[in-house]
Amino acid sequence: MNGPTPRLEIFADRIHDNARAIVHQCADHGIQVAAVTKVLHAHPALLRALDDTGITMLADSRLQNLRRIAETGTSLPTLLLRAPGRHDIDAAVQLADISLNSSLITMTALSDAAVRAGTRHGVIIMVDVGDLREGVWPDHLVEVVSAAAKLPGIDVRGVGTNLACYGGVQPSAENMTRLVQLRDLAREATGLELGLISGGNSANLPLMMSGDMPSEINNLRIGEAIILGRNTLDRSPWPGTRQDTIDVVSEIIELERKPSTPLGRTGEDAFGQHVTFTDRGVRLRAICNLGRQDVNPSDLTPIDPGHIVLGASSDHLIVDVTDSASPVEIGTEVRFRPTYAGLLATATSSAVWKEAATPHRL
Known part of the structure; x- marks a missing residue:
């Protein structure tokens, strides 16, 4: 029997098929998928839909959603998409294996919390390549990576960027190449591997499919294309996916x-x-x-x-x-x-x- 109205009906099988299709498309280009659950608040139906799809991370911007994910007992790493506030530092270390960060103040607090918890917390350091949301300005990246690498509770996993959210700047071969170049500069300056380059979100898929994405980009954070089957640059149907989800x-x-x-x-x-x-x-x-x-x-x-x-x-x-x-x-x-x-x-x-x-x- 259906629930009360108004209600939201989640077609898990269709979302599952979308996730598998996009994971396979990304795998053909050497890219792993972090599935973003925030638009549905990590609803259990969505989490079930993402089972056995080939995603390599579960990502969300809200700690309460990451707590819901943790309660499922998933073995997948979890990624916090929004840097935590000062009152959320301990919870961030507890609930997220990795977080996106740009502030040394925040990363220092995360390091202290990780040391207290007897663990290490992974960070992806975000770089702003033009969309003007989060991210260090490019000429500060080496300095920030160098300082973060010295924090005892922090593992700097790599770098990332975000596009097509605040400023509407579209991913391009130019700004993706810039991200790779910045990673290479930071790698040379610090000796860190910085093996993970998270190039963006669903908006990066058209560039990837065109063949113009630099091969070094190896991670995307995908939500809307999986859940709604949409090309987020123009909201047209994404190839190989369903929109009746x-x-x-x-x-x-x-x-x-x-x-x-x-x-x-x-x-x-x-x-x-x-x-x-x-x-x-x-x-x-x-x-x-x-x-x-x-x-x-x-x-x-x-x-x-x-x-x-x-x-x-x-x-x-x-x-x-x-x-x-x-x-x-x-x-x-x-x-x-x-x-x-x-x-x-x-x-x-x-x-x-x-x-x-x-x-x-x-």
Whole structure:
């Protein structure tokens, strides 16, 4: 029996197939995959989907998600994608085998925590090659690697970078070659192997498949391409993957024929916006039990091609169902495919139930 609405249905078998496809594509180019679980908060259905796919690490930016991963007893190394705050240092050492870092202050604290715990903590030192999110500036890399290498509780595993997130800078042969060159400079200056070069995320896949990725890049951190089957540079379907991996499910709580434009003088809506309306005449309009507190309506695409998302308030999603492919009534479930942003929002909302899809829909 399906859970309550609104809910998120996770099609684990389809995500499993996507992960295997991408792992094989990456392996053909000498690249290992760290599977990023953060968009689904390391949900158990996702973790099961990633079993036996060939991934070599499980990666997340949140310690509570890494704790969920640890509770599964996985033998895979874990990677913390966001540098820990000062109150999270001990937990980071406990829950993550490796973390992405750029601050010597943070790495010193991690070293102290690792020494107290009788272990060593791996770090990948991040370099900013243009996207302007995290990472040391290139001319500081050798200095930072040299200092980190002297910390007694730290193993400097390699270098990495992040692209196409904050600044939208796309991975290129030029910025990837720059990353390799910087690694080589740090290797020569310190004598460290620095064997791991993490070139980025799902946005790197097109460059890899083009054959222009430098052969030294040997790790990518892949989330969206596995979970949603999308090329993150343009959101087109990624070759060899499925896009029907996640459904957002809501329920019709009102069904009425109404005009398609408001009656009376209009001003700002509840969110301070002046909304424009298209006059389609009188239409059959469904109100569903989902709202902006859960997801931006623009991040939902109805699975039924006859449905049109009109908008939403905090708790009410309004859908034109006049041309619905099947009959609808109060209680009918209406399904949507989310964008990455829509999935992030619904997965984060405590009001949205999350579950593995029932077998009859696999």
